[in-house]
Ligand SMILES: CC[C@@H](C(=O)O)C(=O)SCCNC(=O)CCNC(=O)[C@H](O)C(C)(C)COP(=O)(O)OP(=O)(O)OC[C@H]1O[C@@H](n2cnc3c(N)ncnc32)[C@H](O)[C@@H]1OP(=O)(O)O
């Protein structure tokens with residue numbers, strides 16, 4: 001089951017500048033900065049009510065964020081939903097014909113297992129599923 005709009009992922013060129021901008025815009029400091037080696041990204045998270053803003057900067061030419069920003073301007077990169085059972089949702093979406101970008105959940109930022117749905121099968125939006133890793 002989809003339970004929450006977990007975060008909006010924003011691709012940025014300059015993480016420090018974007019962090020300062022969003023600190024001013026939201027009137028609150030970020031609660032976390034995290035490097036995710038598996039995705040070759042640096043992230044900064046802001047809490048906004050029950051959802052989050054995730055700023056993302058690529059850390060290598062192979063990063064999905066670096067490739068995205070080579071073609072498009074800064075802005076919304078993906079929409080992430082919290083799910084209660086990521087494997088069950090992956091199986092359900094696959095059965096419905098959505099194209100999943102990973103066969104197994106992988107380690108994301110902020111203590112999550114994640115899976116991506118190809119934007120070509122989701123009306124032009126890159127969708128991320130997230131499930132909190134139990135303590
Ligand atoms: C920090 C970890 C995690 C978290 O915990 O929150 C993250 O958020 S990591 C975020 C970064 N990681 C990812 O995005 C992984 C999943 N993404 C991918 O696998 C790829 O980026 C992609 C979506 C498969 C695209 O890669 P590729 O096919 O190599 O790129 P192209 O430039 O050739 O694009 C093909 C096609 O798709 C369109 N596209 C690409 N990215 C997006 C996007 N973010 N939103 C919407 N559309 C997108 C692109 O425009 C191309 O379209 P056409 O030009 O019409 O063919």
Ligand SMILES: [Co+2]
Nearest residue numbers: 009054080128
């Ligand atoms: Co994300």
